[in-house]
Amino acid sequence: DGGITQSPKYLFRKEGQNVTLSCEQNLNHDAMYWYRQDPGQGLRLIYYSQIVNDFQKGDIAEGYSVSREKKESFPLTVTSAQKNPTAFYLCASSSIAGGQETQYFGPGTRLLVL
Amino acid sequence: GENVEQHPSTLSVQEGDSAVIKCTYSDSASNYFPWYKQELGKGPQLIIDIRSNVGEKKDQRIAVTLNKTAKHFSLHITETQPEDSAVYFCAAPEYSSASKIIFGSGTRLSIRP
Secondary structure, eight states: OOOOHHHHHHHHEETTTEEEEEEEEEEESEEEEEEOOOTTOOOOEEEEETTTTTEEEETTTEEEEEESSSBBBBOOEEEETTTTEEEEEEEEEEEESTSSSEEEEOOOEEEEEO | OOOOEOOOSSEEEEEOOOOEEEEEEOOTTEEEEEEEEEEEEEEOEEEEEETTTOOOEEEEEEEEEEEEETTTTEEEOOOOGGGGEEEHHHHHHHHTSSSSEOOOEEEEEEEOO
16 A cells, blocks of 8 residues: 555653654655644644755744655654644645645644643 | 645635635745545645646545646535545645645534534
């Protein structure tokens, strides 16, 4: 089965803690993206990567970090610098980078602060 | 950069009736317009998309129309069913960055039995 997987489905963060959200795709896509969704709102871009070992900041990158060591994996770390991390986090991928390419989404990870 | 506005934010229609959701965009260079459906607690799923070389595209009960002159595009759902209840997002590419798409704020569609 081809697709995008995200884990865990739910994640709890304590104050001052860094947490990492996993995103894996087996679609052989070059580009991968991380979005944040707040209740009743649209999707805001955190980071994106067009190719392995390269990534760019999106609109709300502060308090987040990413890596892209493998084509199929694009983990997101929510650092302690992110003061309001409670949200639904969505990972997406597209065959190549560019606004004309369809993005396919994973099932999401809901992050809650204890 | 690109600005995408979506209306209405909520929409309630009787089962069997049609639903229409509208989006406007600002970047005249945009030429790809996807629509996504998001069910509660899940990731968005692409339901239909349109490229600027066509004015309308249909897939069973779903259609999308595009007016490049006016810079707006619309999603039409006919013969609505309970399973159509979800949040729908439109999107358009942002050419200044070359790699991003900008999403509308979403429309929560409810189908009344």
